[in-house]
Amino acid sequence: MKSMATDLREVFDRYEQAINDAVVELQNTLAYLTAVIDNMADGLLVTDTDGVITHVNPALSYMFALRETDLIGKNCRALFGNEFAELVRKSIDNSYEVYTSEIGLAHNRIGKAVATGIHQDTFETDDKGIGSVILIRDITSEKEVDRMKTDFISTVSHELRTPLTSIRGFTEIIKRKLEDDIFVKFPDDSDKKTGKAVKRIRENLDIIISEGERLTALINDVLDISKLEAGKVEWKMENIRPEDIIERAIGATSSLFEQKKLAFVRDIDNDLPYVIGDKDRFIQVVINLLSNAVKFTETGSVTCRVKKTGNEVTVSIIDTGIGISDADKEHVFEKFRQAGDTLTDKPMGTGLGLSICKQIIEYHGGRIWVESGLGKGSSFFFTLSINAKSGHTSAQVVDIITGGKA
């Protein structure tokens, strides 16, 4: 009997020791995790599914100049405003997505908040998760560097414009004066050397003029993309008829079609709804895609197709040109990247156009992509968001115009 009691005592002691060890290990782990969280340079904030703050670390308290007791138990909407609360709500509703937003911090500093939903398999919470964890990084310095970069680019662009004006202007005047007053004195039957010199001068002046135009476009594009990247673009959001965007872009590019004698096919759906966005910027996108299509197409046609697809309007610019290889396709929307070998192929444009298009479309919540193959032509697509409040009907227009009367 005694021996049994001793045995039980030993078992009990062993379990007690094991539990004590586990508790100590758990406490150590907890202390370790707390130390990690408390020593993070980024601010950490945890909320429950109602957006009520359940945990913060010291970095976060410091960022907002608030004590932990001022934060815990408070709703983040009341403390940090609607935009932040929306970020938290979205991360809870779609707990497998990552959402980011900028947030104002104390002492005029700026933070970037990255929110994800917390989902724990053992909890019965469907897909909604059990709360949200938000990391906030102070990006004030990065923003300042960005601002300085944009200001610098803006200043340089302005400073370049004045000498470029003189170069382009005087070149055109020289060409004009040569044509009106000098070349007329050398008729076509002039001696061979003079005739050749006149031809060369004419060609060279045209090169200076067209390169001046290219440089102007490059300066405009560099300024444009730096403003887009810095979020300094003033967007004029309005309800727009998709047809208006297309017509304006076609009007602006009609001379390009004339020059290359390409057929232009217009395939615009009827009953197109209004879309919402910055009209001039959408026109800029279509002009860019149409110009690219003409630039890389020697024979055949360019089609502009506009269709309603679900809750969006999809615009397609389809050409029968040289196409893009699979390797190049991944990079066409990157800055200064064009299809082909940049060392051997002369660049045909600024190399910024598609990158600008991507920024514009994505700002509006749309998508832009390309389908292409070498020698198979290219199809560029982008989507526009429908303004559900407006209704609009128009007759379907499908016509084919050859020779540039686009």
Added chain:
Amino acid sequence: MPKILIVDDDPVIRNLLEQILEPFEEHGVELMTAENGVIALEAVRRERFDIIFLDVMMPKLNGFEVCKIVKNDNEMKDIYIIMLTAKGQEVDKQKAKDVGVDCYITKPFNISELIGTVEKVLDIRTTWGD
């Protein structure tokens, strides 16, 4: 006879505009230049001009200030002001509109468009577009 005043602190741009507008001289148009806003205002108060080409960034008195003074003066407000500037941002265009600029052209500009604008204002046809 119509008169055009070219206001720019850059002598190369003044020279360029004088040469671009040369075809108008054959139609009796008088061209004058000013290197800053103060000299421009003195000239405009002294004699009557039909068009002013106005740069924005100039020492002493900038283009916006010159335009504001001209457009707020009953004697001068009808002068057609063409703002010719390297500043092409929306905020600058809006500022120009607010002070009464009639036409806003960004550098580098298209010569044919510039001549076309002057032809329209003065109702004169030059040979540039032929």
